[in-house]
Amino acid sequence: MSIVTMFEYDFMVNAFEAATIVAVAASLVGYFLVLRGQTFAGHALSHVGFAGATGAVLAGVSPLLGLLVATVLAGAGMGFLGERFQHRDVAIGIVLAMSLGCGLLFLHFFTAYATQATALLFGNVLGVDAPTVLALLALGILIIAALAFISRPLLFATLQPELAEAKGVSLRRLSMLFLVIVALATAASVQIVGILLVFTLMVAPAAAAQRVTIKLWPGLLLSVGLALVEAWLGLTLAYYSDWPTSFWITAIGAAIYMLALSISRQKHVSEYRHEHHHHDEDQVWRPAMTGSREPKRLSARGEEITARARPISSSSHEH
Amino acid sequence: MEALAFSDVTLELGGRAILSRVSFAIEEGEFVGLLGPNGAGKTTLLRALLGLVPATTGNIRVFAGPPGAADASLGYMPQTRSSSVGSRLSGWDFVACAANGQRFGLPILDKALRFDVDRAIALVDAADLSRRPLIELSGGERQRLLLAQALLGKPRLLLLDEPLISLDLHHQKSIVSLVSELNRELKLTVLFSAHEINPLIGVIDRVLYLGNRQAAIGTAEEVITSPVLSRLYGTEIDVVRVQGRVFVMAGAYEIERDEHRHDV
Ligand SMILES: Nc1ncnc2c1ncn2[C@@H]1O[C@H](COP(=O)(O)OP(=O)(O)OP(=O)(O)O)[C@@H](O)[C@H]1O
Ligand SMILES: [Mg+2]
Numbered sequence: 001m002s003i004v005t006m007f008e009y010d011f012m013v014n015a016f017e018a019a020t021i022v023a024v025a026a027s028l029v030g031y032f033l034v035l036r037g038q039t040f041a042g043h044a045l046s047h048v049g050f051a052g053a054t055g056a057v058l059a060g061v062s063p064l065l066g067l068l069v070a071t072v073l074a075g076a077g078m079g080f081l082g083e084r085f086q087h088r089d090v091a092i093g094i095v096l097a098m099s100l101g102c103g104l105l106f107l108h109f110f111t112a113y114a115t116q117a118t119a120l121l122f123g124n125v126l127g128v129d130a131p132t133v134l135a136l137l138a139l140g141i142l143i144i145a146a147l148a149f150i151s152r153p154l155l156f157a158t159l160q161p162e163l164a165e166a167k168g169v170s171l172r173r174l175s176m177l178f179l180v181i182v183a184l185a186t187a188a189s190v191q192i193v194g195i196l197l198v199f200t201l202m203v204a205p206a207a208a209a210q211r212v213t214i215k216l217w218p219g220l221l222l223s224v225g226l227a228l229v230e231a232w233l234g235l236t237l238a239y240y241s242d243w244p245t246s247f248w249i250t251a252i253g254a255a256i257y258m259l260a261l262s263i264s265r266q267k268h269v270s271e272y273r274h275e276h277h278h279h280d281e282d283q284v285w286r287p288a289m290t291g292s293r294e295p296k297r298l299s300a301r302g303e304e305i306t307a308r309a310r311p312i313s314s315s316s317h318e319h
Numbered sequence: 320m321e322a323l324a325f326s327d328v329t330l331e332l333g334g335r336a337i338l339s340r341v342s343f344a345i346e347e348g349e350f351v352g353l354l355g356p357n358g359a360g361k362t363t364l365l366r367a368l369l370g371l372v373p374a375t376t377g378n379i380r381v382f383a384g385p386p387g388a389a390d391a392s393l394g395y396m397p398q399t400r401s402s403s404v405g406s407r408l409s410g411w412d413f414v415a416c417a418a419n420g421q422r423f424g425l426p427i428l429d430k431a432l433r434f435d436v437d438r439a440i441a442l443v444d445a446a447d448l449s450r451r452p453l454i455e456l457s458g459g460e461r462q463r464l465l466l467a468q469a470l471l472g473k474p475r476l477l478l479l480d481e482p483l484i485s486l487d488l489h490h491q492k493s494i495v496s497l498v499s500e501l502n503r504e505l506k507l508t509v510l511f512s513a514h515e516i517n518p519l520i521g522v523i524d525r526v527l528y529l530g531n532r533q534a535a536i537g538t539a540e541e542v543i544t545s546p547v548l549s550r551l552y553g554t555e556i557d558v559v560r561v562q563g564r565v566f567v568m569a570g571a572y573e574i575e576r577d578e579h580r581h582d583v
Contacts, residue, residue, distance in 0.1 A: 037405060149423055156420025159406060159413055162397030163468065166369040167390055167421040214409040214452040216426065 006239050011126050015245070018128045019231035021140040022188045023201060027227030028147055029185040030206035031220050032178065036158045039203050040089055041078055041179070044096040046186045046198040048074040051099040053120050053190075054106035063120065064135075068187045075183035079176030083161075123194030123246045125235070132191065139188050146181050154178055155216070192231070193246045204253035205230060208260035226256050320383075322347045322476055322508040323368060325534075327377030330360065330367050337363045339532040340376065345510065345525075347475075350502040351536075352519040353512035355529030356552065356574070361512040362398050364529065365478045368510075369395060381476070394474030396465050398481045398512075410449035410456065410464050414440055417468045439467040443497065458485040466494065470501070476508045477501070483513055491518050498522075515575050516543055516565050543567065 006012050033042045052070020053063035074095075078085060085091060107117050119127065128136075147154075157164040157174050165171055182202075189198045205226035209219045234249035241248075324344040330337045337360040345351050353361050366372045367379060370387025382389045406413070418432045428436065440449050443463045448456060456464070462482060469477060479498065483491045499522040502509050513519060516526065516539060526542045528535045530551030535542050542548075543565055548556040552569070559566040567575035 035406060035408070148425055152419075152424050152426040153421055155416045155426045159408070159416045160397075160420070160468065163395055163417055164420060166366075166371060166393075166395050166397070167417075168387070169421045210407045214407055214412070216408060216412045219408075 006236065010130075011128075012235070012239060014128045014130060014133050015125045015235055016232070017133045018136050019125055019192050019235055020228065021133075021136050022192045023205075023227035023231040024224050025140040025143040026185050026189045026198075026202045027205045027223045028144060028220060029182055030202035030227075031209065031223045032147070032151070032154060032158065033182060034203060034206045034210055035155075036178075037087070038179075038182075039199070039207075041092055042182050042186065042202060043199050044092045044099075045071050045074055045078070045179070045183055046190065046195045047096045047099040047103075049099075049183075049186060049190060050103040050120060050195045051106070053195075054103040054110075054117070057116065058106045058109060063116070064187070064191075067120075067190060068184070071183035071186050072180050075179035075181075076176050079179040080172065082172060082175070119194065120190065121194050121196050122244065123190065123192050123197060125192045125245050126238075128191060136188055136191060139184060143181055143184050143188065146177070146184075150174060150177055150181075193249055197246050197250055200250045200253035201227060201230065204257050208257045211257075211260040211264040230256060320347050321345070321380070322349070322382060323510075324380045325374075325377065326380075328367070328374045328379055329376040330363055330372055331375050332363060332372070336532055338529070338534065341532075341534045342377070343527060343534055343536040345508065345527075347508050348502070348506045349524045350499060350509045350522065351511065352516065352523040352526045352539075353510055353529070354514070354516060354526055354575075357514075359529040360532075361529060362480055365395070365480050365510065365512065368478060369393065389476075391472060392475040394469035394471070394477045396469040396477075396479045396482055398484075406453045408453055410445065410451055410453060411436065411440070413453050414449065414464055414467045414471070418471050435471055435473075436467075439470040440464075442470055442501075443467045459487065459490050462486060462490075462494075466497075473505075474507070477510070479509065479511045481512050481514070483518055495519060495522055516567075520563065520565065539565070 007016075030042075033039055049067040049071040053067040055070070056063050056066020059066075107114075118124075153164065153169045153174055156167075157169050157171055161171055185202060186198050189201050193201055206223045208226055209223035213219045213222060230249055230252045233252050234245055237243070237248040237252075238245035321344050326342045328341050329339050330341075353364065355361050363372055367374065368381055368386050369390075370385070379386050382392060415428060415433075415436045416426065418428055418436055420426075440446055443466050445460075445463045445467055448460050448464060453461065453464075462485065466479070466482060469479065477498070482494050482498070486494065495518050498509055498511060501507050510527070511519065511523070519526075520539060523539070525536060526539050528542050528547070528551055530548075531553045533551060535547050535551060543558055545556055545558050548558060548567060552574075554569055556574075557568040557570075559568060566573050
């Protein structure tokens, strides 16, 4: 059996295309989700989607539409309620549980949809047809374009909200926009791994990437790379093992994260030795010169100023 | 020329007056220490200068314009600094996020902006820190990066909210002398809030003291006196000067003191 035989089947080609699109979009969104510490809020969004999708089935419309509407509304609402709510784990957890409960109630009225429910909850990437791939492509492009548009102020607002606000960034509007983008990425991810496992595609690669590199762009690219490995390897293993794709994707996601943890720990040890070496120099830092174009240090003048200030401000500090 | 001016300004938060009909002006190039007890309104005053808290009476001018209009010429170091503590991004990326961070688009910096980030980091001598993840830095180390952020884009007015908090004496002095140097070399106007006057004595031109919804401005000798502070604290205050150091006392209790004195 060669790898080529896998692509002789249309459903495998569709699955690979769909997984690729979703992996790229979800891992980019996930990078910011992890950076903002909102992974739990993201997790809850997908559960709200479950109620939306099952409710849509009950109402006789497409579950994907219901999923999209529910997650987008919940995302915008969460963004509107602000930072405080987004970090209130209990409130979010209750919304999450209630959404699953509502979804269950909706399913109760439609027992015939048991297989559809499993697909919603755990994904059915091998069942993705060509039109769905196109829809995912459009959704993926929308997600990436929107994220690219807001990424700069989003990063600013994430790392330095007070300063961003002072520079005219509307924190609430940005938070709403971002969570709507998360909602779209969630809806796309559900097609691959299902509502319960969105976390693995959105959070695992991003969190692993942030463990391995502390630089922004390498981190973003690594996050995408890891998500692709997760998706492609997961599909391949599922094809040859006949176990569910979602199982493999979650298993690889967990393995990648653990690997990243051990790499970061090792790096930490070697970096610590390095830092320790320079510690003395680090402690005695001095103000540097201003004005000139080349950034350079000015110890002589710094010295002079410190010397002038010393007798006045520290006389009682001398022991 | 005046860098900023309050005339008859009232600031309210949640319907409560924090400052009531306050007037003062700060000249360009001045280094002013902003003092006052907890909750006196130091942060609120700085936020008002940024246009984040509206004046309910009177008006505020920053470089002859309304607050918020001169954002590009303002460098601001906020007091609340908990949000990014857990971030695994590098110190460099942290400083860089503020370089024109309000613009939409990708977070890609052109050469001039990257140079500006390097310059600001070099000014606070944080090149080593900029290569480490934020999560591993101590409070004082993070503080230096925050100061670097405030220096991005060559501001004319620096608003520094408690830059000395959680610093040991050595680093306090370094920050104060760095800011004082920036003030003189680059003719930067500085408004520097602090809990205690002593680290600033000898380097600041004037003191802006807040308390009891009022403000007093003048040299340290004029403002840090028993009658002025008694009015601002609303209780009997004694000021004791020993070898150039100032102790602000209410009865036998010293109310304005350096929190880190015993850490040294
Ligand atoms: N959103 C708010 N609504 C109502 N009151 C507020 C609000 N935010 C702050 N305050 C109050 O405004 C007053 C001034 O606060 P501010 O933060 O300006 O004081 P500060 O001088 O900076 O104090 P500190 O030395 O503790 O930093 C405080 O009494 C505070 O409780
Ligand atoms: Mg304050």
